[in-house]
Amino acid sequence: MAHADAWHICVQAEPFEVGQELNALQQATPQAGAIVNFIGLVRDQFSPSEASNAGADNPDTGKGSLEAMQIEHYPGMTEKALNAIAQQAAARWPLLGLRLIHRIGRLEAQAPIVLVATSSLHRQAAFEACAFIMDYLKTDAPFWKKEIGPQGEHWVEARATDEQAKQQWKHAQ
Amino acid sequence: MAHADAWHICVQAEPFEVGQELNALQQATPQAGAIVNFIGLVRDQFSPSEASNAGADNPDTGKGSLEAMQIEHYPGMTEKALNAIAQQAAARWPLLGLRLIHRIGRLEAQAPIVLVATSSLHRQAAFEACAFIMDYLKTDAPFWKKEIGPQGEHWVEARATDEQAKQQWKHAQ
Amino acid sequence: MNVTILYFARIKEVVNYSSEQVSLPDGVETIIALKSWLSGRGEVWKKLFDGSSVVRAAINHELVDELATLDEGDEVAFFPPVTGG
Amino acid sequence: MNVTILYFARIKEVVNYSSEQVSLPDGVETIIALKSWLSGRGEVWKKLFDGSSVVRAAINHELVDELATLDEGDEVAFFPPVTGG
Numbered sequence: 347m348a349h350a351d352a353w354h355i356c357v358q359a360e361p362f363e364v365g366q367e368l369n370a371l372q373q374a375t376p377q378a379g380a381i382v383n384f385i386g387l388v389r390d391q392f393s394p395s396e397a398s399n400a401g402a403d404n405p406d407t408g409k410g411s412l413e414a415m416q417i418e419h420y421p422g423m424t425e426k427a428l429n430a431i432a433q434q435a436a437a438r439w440p441l442l443g444l445r446l447i448h449r450i451g452r453l454e455a456q457a458p459i460v461l462v463a464t465s466s467l468h469r470q471a472a473f474e475a476c477a478f479i480m481d482y483l484k485t486d487a488p489f490w491k492k493e494i495g496p497q498g499e500h501w502v503e504a505r506a507t508d509e510q511a512k513q514q515w516k517h518a519q
Numbered sequence: 520m521a522h523a524d525a526w527h528i529c530v531q532a533e534p535f536e537v538g539q540e541l542n543a544l545q546q547a548t549p550q551a552g553a554i555v556n557f558i559g560l561v562r563d564q565f566s567p568s569e570a571s572n573a574g575a576d577n578p579d580t581g582k583g584s585l586e587a588m589q590i591e592h593y594p595g596m597t598e599k600a601l602n603a604i605a606q607q608a609a610a611r612w613p614l615l616g617l618r619l620i621h622r623i624g625r626l627e628a629q630a631p632i633v634l635v636a637t638s639s640l641h642r643q644a645a646f647e648a649c650a651f652i653m654d655y656l657k658t659d660a661p662f663w664k665k666e667i668g669p670q671g672e673h674w675v676e677a678r679a680t681d682e683q684a685k686q687q688w689k690h691a692q
Numbered sequence: 693m694n695v696t697i698l699y700f701a702r703i704k705e706v707v708n709y710s711s712e713q714v715s716l717p718d719g720v721e722t723i724i725a726l727k728s729w730l731s732g733r734g735e736v737w738k739k740l741f742d743g744s745s746v747v748r749a750a751i752n753h754e755l756v757d758e759l760a761t762l763d764e765g766d767e768v769a770f771f772p773p774v775t776g777g
Numbered sequence: 778m779n780v781t782i783l784y785f786a787r788i789k790e791v792v793n794y795s796s797e798q799v800s801l802p803d804g805v806e807t808i809i810a811l812k813s814w815l816s817g818r819g820e821v822w823k824k825l826f827d828g829s830s831v832v833r834a835a836i837n838h839e840l841v842d843e844l845a846t847l848d849e850g851d852e853v854a855f856f857p858p859v860t861g862g
Binding site: 363364365366368369372376377378379380381382383384385386387389390391456467469470472473476477480511 | 536537538539541542545549550551552553554555556557558559560562563564629640642643645646649650653684
């Protein structure tokens with residue numbers, strides 16, 4: 347926590363450059379021995395629909411190639427939710443720094459959506475904090491994805507496995 | 520596994536550019552939804568010595584600022600060990616691609632030593648495989664580090680926690 | 693009691709509102725009472741809050757449960773389970 | 778039986794060899810027998826293999842335990858626990 351810019355949380359439409367973000371984190375935390383980074387990307391296929399919803403909007407949901415993803419969020423609440431998640435992680439692991447960037451708006455297939463990078467003295471803290479932040483982001487941060495393909499669009503369904511992933515952190519330790 | 524260059528394992532003296540490596544992995548695995556990356560860095564402090572060894576070579580071990588790290592390895596065995604670790608990870612998780620780069624020779628404080636990047640459809644596989652590879656690398660790949668400071672140098676001691684981290688994968692699943 | 697209500701994602705499209713300001717009658721003082729009151733607007737609203745799909749609620753940017761109470765000037769939001777990351 | 782022995786890291790510095798070719802007498806056919814035979818070279822060697830510090834062994838690039846057997850032409854390596862990453 348030596349440098350003010352060791353903690354960076356941002357919601358933005360603009361692309362980010364992964365190498366640049368990791369270099370910035372590394373330079374802001376010169377004591378770091380371990381940096382772990384997660385990048386979430388727009389897949390080039392539609393995500394599988396829940397059975398209850400399959401074909402409701404669009405007979406083609408669940409298969410076919412995806413053109414883009416539209417990401418909506420709740421301005422004001424999003425920033426608070428991301429900060430709260432980061433604070434929980436910092437209370438649980440000895441983090442030196444963090445970069446958390448989530449994009450919004452229209453993103454083309456294969457574009458990066460989210461970057462979470464954690465910096466710590468040792469690898470275990472960096473790995474666990476990074477996975478923790480992603481698991482909480484998936485269930486607590488107000489973002490919604492809509493997939494757009496040649497034959498229509500549909501909202502991505504929340505996955506039960508994401509809620510389970512978060513719950514595991516409550517039982518751990 | 521669509522692209523031959525989705526799997527890249529390398530031991531090298533040269534620095535690597537993290538952004539470039541991650542872009543290469545992303546481009547080689549266009550179906551990826553998740554990329555997880557670990558970077559191990561030369562810390563700017565001496566690592567703590569084991570009690571049994573403290574001050575044996577050098578009264579200053581265990582504290583003071585570190586100038587550089589010298590990394591020795593066992594050519595021939597190293598490459599085999601890294602490939603074997605990567606194969607174990609690929610057998611256990613549905614990986615789309617992997618980059619594993621370990622540097623050797625003299626590295627200055629804060630220089631990156633090792634990069635492990637895993638690419639998968641979903642984040643859990645990418646996170647677990649990346650952590651698994653690092654845990655096995657720490658105990659199975661024949662690298663040895665010597666820390667060099669203003670008042671001398673000393674070999675880094677193996678940490679019991681690294682062996683424990685590896686053992687946990689044998690009990691899991 | 694006056695509150696602002698925001699709608700997001702699929703719910704915004706279903707109700708065709710992104711936000712509105714409403715004056716609540718006496719007795720509508722919790723999330724569940726608000727859902728019930730909004731259900732009286734017609735078929736679309738009734739179906740939205742009939743429990744067939746999950747609708748999350750936030751008050752002033754904090755996720756809350758059904759029994760959370762409303763205060764004058766609150767910003768309430770309704771949205772589906774989140775899908776970011 | 779002729780084998781090549783390699784030494785790494787702290788062990789290389791202690792014995793002052795990085796590699797050597799040796800002709801083993803009959804009966805020296807395992808890692809533990811080789812350690813014992815090398816210990817006969819003097820104080821430095823004896824201390825190295827007396828169990829006070831861990832010495833790992835590999836045969837032809839594979840980590841092995843003390844009871845692993847040697848064959849003609851094998852490349853044997855002795856080194857401390859690894860510390861990469």
